[in-house]
Amino acid sequence: MSKTIAINAGSSSLKWQIFAMPEETIIAKGIVERIGLPESIFTIKYGNGEVYNRVLDILDHDIAVNMLLEQLIALNIIRSFDEIKGAGHRVVAGGETFQDSIIIDQAVLEKIESLAEFAPLHNPAEAKVIRVFERLLPKTTNVAVFDTSFHTTMPEVNYLYSIPTEYYDKYKVRKYGAHGTSHRYVALRAAKMLGKPIEELKLITCHIGNGVSITAIENGKSIDTSMGFTPLAGTTMGTRSGDIDPSLLAYLMEKLEMTDMNEMIDLLNRKSGLLGISQISSDMRDLEENPDPKAQLAVQIFADRIRKYIGSYFATLNGADAIIFTAGIGENDRKMRQRIISGLSWFGCELDPQRNEAQAVETIISTEDSKVKVLLVPTDEELMIARDVEKLTK
């Protein structure tokens, strides 16, 4: 038995699990939520159902990971960092350089850092977390697992933008997508739940967290996905605008007397989405029950954009067997699932209100008669990451 830690740094969270491998039993797990927001939540579950929980302001991922490593020792979950043989790190953007998971050396880490423009809210923070590991756990093998890997099967017709092709040839400008590890995991689980080989299924997977992406899956392969060159594209998200008319950039920059394009991109990445529309919060928990009309408008726009992508993927796939909900909002927010599916009855999707009460458990939430099944599948990016560490370090 060896111990592997899987670290999943998201835009608003840091999730992690320590597994005994190859048994895949969980030794401890935890999440730091609302990173960068007031009242971040730091939780560790370990031992025989023990829980360590603190609410405090955690400014960034660097602080979160240092706090986590400190508590692993303080709570006696491990006696020394040397016990951890492998560490798997989620990295959002691998570009065309990294098609698969890889052991991290200095050249790999520098390349991950150089891909910052491909995932500005993620790669820099993820690289920092890896550097903390290199410093504090020098004997541990670090492995990078890329969100983009699963989407490398997308056909050219879907990953190319309608701009001069020379820019793809010269600069690798294309759609890369994200959340691939999650889409892959929930698709595999869905096939099990439906009792069919994944090769025979057409699936639309909806990863709805602080970042949101919708993926069309055929034959177990990603055919198209809503995120683009970076995770800014697609649907409305916690702080990201999703798709907009690019002409807006020049127009708004002039109005705002902005000269730096990075400032504009930052506005779309960090001040838009639920936060921008509601002017209240990027966190769905602060909005869902909030009677403020702006909060409710934000919630409606959020649902509408997801529904539109699902609709378009019915066209991409020429029909679908199942829609799958996962991630923070997809797993926990039944009202949001109801809002999204209620507009898709023409396609043959019908939710069972009672089954839809479920939260964070694997279950079918559509009615018996629903032509398209609707599934709730809690994602487990960390397990997929730990499996890749095991594969590469054996």
Ligand SMILES: Nc1ncnc2c1ncn2[C@@H]1O[C@H](COP(=O)(O)OP(=O)(O)O)[C@@H](O)[C@H]1O
């Ligand atoms: N019980 C809940 N009801 C509604 N939304 C929830 C609930 N629990 C978590 N969320 C939402 O999930 C989002 C975070 O999702 P998550 O997948 O953890 O994020 P990340 O993108 O950082 O990985 C937040 O917007 C949070 O409000």
Ligand SMILES: CC(=O)OP(=O)(O)O
């Ligand atoms: C790519 C992305 O948006 O990831 P997350 O939802 O974890 O922030």
Ligand SMILES: [Mg+2]
């Ligand atoms: Mg995430």
